[in-house]
Amino acid sequence: MPNDLRTRLKGYLSDEELKLIRAFDIVGDIAIVKLPPRLLPKKHLIGKALLEVQKNVRTVLNQISPVKGDFRTRELEVIAGEERTETIHRESGCSFKVDLRKVYFSPRLAAERLRVAKQVEPGEVVVNLFAGVGSYSIIIARHSQAAVIYSIDINPAAFEYMQTNIRINKVADRVVPILGDAREVVEKRLAGKADRVLMPLPELSHDFFGVALSALKPTGGIVHFYDYGEEPDIYGPSLDFVRSNAAAQGLEIKLLAARKIRSYAVRCYHIVLDLKVSRPEI
Ligand SMILES: C[S@@+](CC[C@H](N)C(=O)[O-])C[C@H]1O[C@@H](n2cnc3c(N)ncnc32)[C@H](O)[C@@H]1O
Structure with a gap:
């Protein structure tokens, strides 16, 4: 977890809870977190904090199922920002439009x-x-x-x-x-x-x-x-x-x-x- 996110959440989450936040992915302007059940009551707070510290992020999604099925997709819920799951990701000089759901x-x-x-x-x-x-x-x-x-x-x-x-x-x-x-x-x-x-x-x-x-x-x-x-x-x-x-x-x-x-x-x-x-x- 980046230090500025930790700092932003200090006081709202206990040290134990802070330790439960793992690395998150950024795809285009969407951040994807995978919150354990214990943090779900605070998911909107965590999402908002992420929006504040990651200036290029417009939406925060929480992954609520493993990657599964023939299509290898996962269930996602919006926990902060714009209600969408589509974005454009840039990688190695290329652009990829994706709907993460x-x-x-x-x-x-x-x-x-x-x-x-x-x-x-x-x-x-x-x-x-x-x-x-x-x-x-x-x-x-x-x-x-x-x-x-x-x-x-x-x-x-x-x-x-x-x-x-x-x-x-x-x-x-x-x-x-x-x-x-x-x-x-x-x-x-x-x-x-x-x-x-x-x-x-x-x-x-x-x-x-x-x-x-x-x-x-x-x-x-x-x-x-x-x-x-x-x-x-x-x-x-x-x-x-x-x-x-x-x-x-x-x-x-x-x-x-x-x-x-x-x-x-x-x-x-x-x-x-x-x-x-x-x-x-x-
Ligand atoms: C792990 S993803 C890899 C996607 C891509 N290579 C990437 O790195 O972004 C696996 C892909 O295989 C596809 N897939 C699953 N079974 C398949 C099959 N029998 N024939 C062709 N594609 C299949 C899924 O729909 C999924 O998009």
Whole structure:
């Protein structure tokens, strides 16, 4: 919690209560807090204090459910400021219009999105299996010379915002938005096309790893495999999984990089493996 927010709330909240306020996210001009039940009676006070210390914030939302469901959305309530959940967020020179109630968006993935974008080579065909409002895809388009980035999402609202964001960021010549289930879309339209596949949905990465492999060109390519890992062996189980699945299809995996993106519980991490997939010469 920033010090000025702590100072502003001193006297209204006990020291115990102050300790319960955790880091909050800012998306565009909206701040999102996750208040524990004990602080709910003081939610409007906390929201107002946040509006006062964060001059660019116009609305404060409290997250009242975990991120859930196929669309990875969450329930939010306005606790201070303007009654809205739509905003425009700026990241890495791009703008993303989002409605935080209707779509998934996390500003905490900014560094990861840029890291992936910087690896993309000129002329690559990229397939993003879980594209959301287009954040990875548009940042790749703006920071690389990829030939085309196919961007799939199953949530109609995310698809609509993705179309808007493609227009706002002027990348319609290279980012192709597709509404649908990634498995069906790859089977019907994208099998064997990709130099690089992104799988930014850890909950489905095991189920969809075969889909990612089938999207790659016959000679192989790169897969960014997002997963969860726990200490002491953070990457081992994910690596065993991808290696054995690839081997069953006659493919080899070389690990290019393994990174923790953020921790989500004690000793548990959201991770990414950058994998080079190739078909060994017979
Ligand atoms: C964690 S979000 C990632 C969004 C985006 N990559 C980002 O970083 O902002 C996962 C997205 O996958 C989408 N999704 C879930 N199941 C899907 C499926 N079977 N096919 C395509 N998209 C799916 C959800 O609607 C959601 O927008």
